[in-house]
Amino acid sequence: MTKTITCIVCPRGCPLQLSDAQGQVCVTGNGCKRGEAYGKQEAIHPLRTLTTTVCTDSKEWPRLPVRLSQDIPLEQVFAYMKALDEIVARGCWAPGDVVAQNLLDAGVDVVATGELVYGS
Amino acid sequence: MKCDVAVIGSGPAGMAASESASLAGASVCLIEREERMGGVLKQCVHDGFGLFRFGEKLTGPEYAWRYAQKVRALPVDFMGSTYLKTVKKRETSFLLELVNSTHGVFSLEARTLVTAMGCRERTDRQIFLHGERPAGVFTAGQAQHFINIRGLMPGRRCVILGSGDIGLIMARRLTLEGAEVEGVYEVGERCSGLPRNVAQCLEDYDIPLHLRSTVRTIHGRERVEAVTVAQLDEEGHPLNGTERRIECDALILSVGLIPENDLLAPLEPEMDPVTRGPVVDQWGQTSVPGLFSCGNALQVYDLVDHVSESGHRAGKAAALLAEQSLATRAPRIPIHAQDFASYIVPQLLQCPSSEMVSMAFRPKTPIEKASLRIVQDGQDLVCQTLHWLRPAEMQNLPLDLSQANPQGPGLEFHLEQVMP
Ligand SMILES: Cc1cc2nc3c(=O)[nH]c(=O)nc-3n(C[C@H](O)[C@H](O)[C@H](O)COP(=O)(O)OP(=O)(O)OC[C@H]3O[C@@H](n4cnc5c(N)ncnc54)[C@H](O)[C@@H]3O)c2cc1C
Numbered sequence: 318m319t320k321t322i323t324c325i326v327c328p329r330g331c332p333l334q335l336s337d338a339q340g341q342v343c344v345t346g347n348g349c350k351r352g353e354a355y356g357k358q359e360a361i362h363p364l365r366t367l368t369t370t371v372c373t374d375s376k377e378w379p380r381l382p383v384r385l386s387q388d389i390p391l392e393q394v395f396a397y398m399k400a401l402d403e404i405v406a407r408g409c410w411a412p413g414d415v416v417a418q419n420l421l422d423a424g425v426d427v428v429a430t431g432e433l434v435y436g437s
Numbered sequence: 438m439k440c441d442v443a444v445i446g447s448g449p450a451g452m453a454a455s456e457s458a459s460l461a462g463a464s465v466c467l468i469e470r471e472e473r474m475g476g477v478l479k480q481c482v483h484d485g486f487g488l489f490r491f492g493e494k495l496t497g498p499e500y501a502w503r504y505a506q507k508v509r510a511l512p513v514d515f516m517g518s519t520y521l522k523t524v525k526k527r528e529t530s531f532l533l534e535l536v537n538s539t540h541g542v543f544s545l546e547a548r549t550l551v552t553a554m555g556c557r558e559r560t561d562r563q564i565f566l567h568g569e570r571p572a573g574v575f576t577a578g579q580a581q582h583f584i585n586i587r588g589l590m591p592g593r594r595c596v597i598l599g600s601g602d603i604g605l606i607m608a609r610r611l612t613l614e615g616a617e618v619e620g621v622y623e624v625g626e627r628c629s630g631l632p633r634n635v636a637q638c639l640e641d642y643d644i645p646l647h648l649r650s651t652v653r654t655i656h657g658r659e660r661v662e663a664v665t666v667a668q669l670d671e672e673g674h675p676l677n678g679t680e681r682r683i684e685c686d687a688l689i690l691s692v693g694l695i696p697e698n699d700l701l702a703p704l705e706p707e708m709d710p711v712t713r714g715p716v717v718d719q720w721g722q723t724s725v726p727g728l729f730s731c732g733n734a735l736q737v738y739d740l741v742d743h744v745s746e747s748g749h750r751a752g753k754a755a756a757l758l759a760e761q762s763l764a765t766r767a768p769r770i771p772i773h774a775q776d777f778a779s780y781i782v783p784q785l786l787q788c789p790s791s792e793m794v795s796m797a798f799r800p801k802t803p804i805e806k807a808s809l810r811i812v813q814d815g816q817d818l819v820c821q822t823l824h825w826l827r828p829a830e831m832q833n834l835p836l837d838l839s840q841a842n843p844q845g846p847g848l849e850f851h852l853e854q855v856m857p
């Protein structure tokens with residue numbers, strides 16, 4: 318069985334054909350190596366990068382942009398969003414700072430992507 | 438106040454221009470109407486920025502921060518919360534009228550001027566919609582600002598009109614934050630956003646994309662209560678019997694971006710009717726000597742990496758010109774887009790051009806295999822084969838135009854379809 322998906326790794330968005338060759342996933346149509354890895358992972362278990370914002374204690378800048386430290390299963394995106402709702406980032410932040418650790422006990426951290434400086 | 442180079446706007450284009458101008462030895466003032474540097478990137482919390490420039494998938498705020506750190510390390514005079522009101526051209530300088538809360542209205546004299554004011558979004562007033570104008574109609578960028586900067590939801594059940602990338606990104610963002618996105622409606626026969634955004638923003642969340650469809654009417658007086666959508670025929674007329682009323686409390690528009698150049702009007706730079714930015718040479722210099730343009734103010738880019746590049750070029754050239762080491766009156770020859778190229782930037786070539794010239798263009802329709810030729814006086818200067826061109830994807834190619842004859846006629850930029 319062949320399935321066509323769009324590679325989301327870079328803006329080129331190559332159409333990837335995933336086919337099953339004796340239990341092995343075979344990827345064609347990829348413009349580079351990363352597309353092959355993406356296609357294989359997608360056939361087994363789709364993973365996504367989750368970026369969002371969390372609440373802060375600043376009146377002026379009420380949201381801090383964040384990302385998760387690793388890609389998470391697509392079907393768990395909403396569970397992570399719910400866990401992120403509980404977080405309040407207090408004080409000043411710079412990109413790369415760890416805002417919270419071990420979300421959903423899955424070893425995934427919440428990392429700041431934006432800057433938050435008080436009084437600036 | 439005086440400086441060599443004034444840069445207006447501190448988005449990725451303005452930050453790159455300030456960095457390059459400062460590194461080239463110029464004194465630089467960077468003027469920004471918002472408090473913080475970064476421009477629209479600050480609200481683009483999704484990732485996919487900087488793959489070419491930094492070799493990493495960064496989010497908008499991360500990309501902005503990296504550049505802001507570079508600018509802060511240099512003697513660039515950053516003036517935040519400062520608005521450019523008017524620009525006047527003098528013999529050898531520009532006189533800017535600025536306003537902020539510390540100095541009130543004040544003036545700044547700059548030898549050269551780099552404009553990097555970004556773009557604005559088309560609104561419902563610029564597209565044709567029936568009905569009232571109740572609260573609840575937002576551009577995708579406004580919705581993005583509300584959610585990502587202010588932490589406010591624009592609506593609970595949303596309809597998106599237009600399939601630009603920002604609209605697709607917002608479809609996902611709204612869904613993640615608990616809103617329901619009923620669907621994305623696109624007038625054209627193709628999605629105007631990138632295929633990857635259709636995959637990761639719509640398909641991942643089962644949000645339908647309706648092509649050749651539009652919103653006909655907005656219902657509600659105080660607040661949006663519903664919209665009526667309809668399918669369109671080949672000519673763009675609504676098809677009888679396809680009208681459908683959708684209950685919703687917000688309509689999000691992602692119907693295009695327009696370069697922000699209104700303030701330049703008194704200087705009368707020559708404008709390109711297709712890009713809606715000024716006509717420039719490969720350094721971003723407009724028809725007004727000393728006036729440079731870069732980033733989305735010059736043309737609407739899809740990738741921030743290319744925005745930064747255009748800023749670097751303009752900033753460096755503006756610094757050199759402020760020092761008079763770049764001849765203002767170097768000969769410039771026009772470049773004309775032909776055949777399947779809807780436009781090209783730069784539209785002028787300053788000669789001699791010893792460095793590679795970065796040429797941006799879009800095809801008018803999707804082309805599987807294309808031949809690109811740049812011709813002067815019947816002679817091919819460049820001849821290349823390109824694959825998989827799409828109107829939604831800007832091409833940005835470094836080309837060698839060193840053989841162009843400064844005394845010769847204009848260059849023709851031919852993009853032709855080749856049978857694969
Ligand atoms: C809402 C929106 C969302 C976008 N999302 C994406 C995305 O997800 N991915 C992507 O690759 N691209 C996105 N883009 C395209 C994005 O704009 C460019 O990639 C890039 O940010 C453009 O950079 P810029 O420096 O040209 O403009 P901007 O980042 O818009 O910066 C312009 C700056 O000029 C300032 N300014 C304007 N007028 C004045 C004035 N008169 N006086 C003082 N300051 C002034 C503004 O405040 C702003 O800070 C988006 C664009 C918009 C409008």
Ligand code: SF4
Nearest residue numbers: 324327330331348352
């Ligand atoms: S296969 Fe490679 S080139 Fe094609 S979209 Fe994926 S990452 Fe980009």
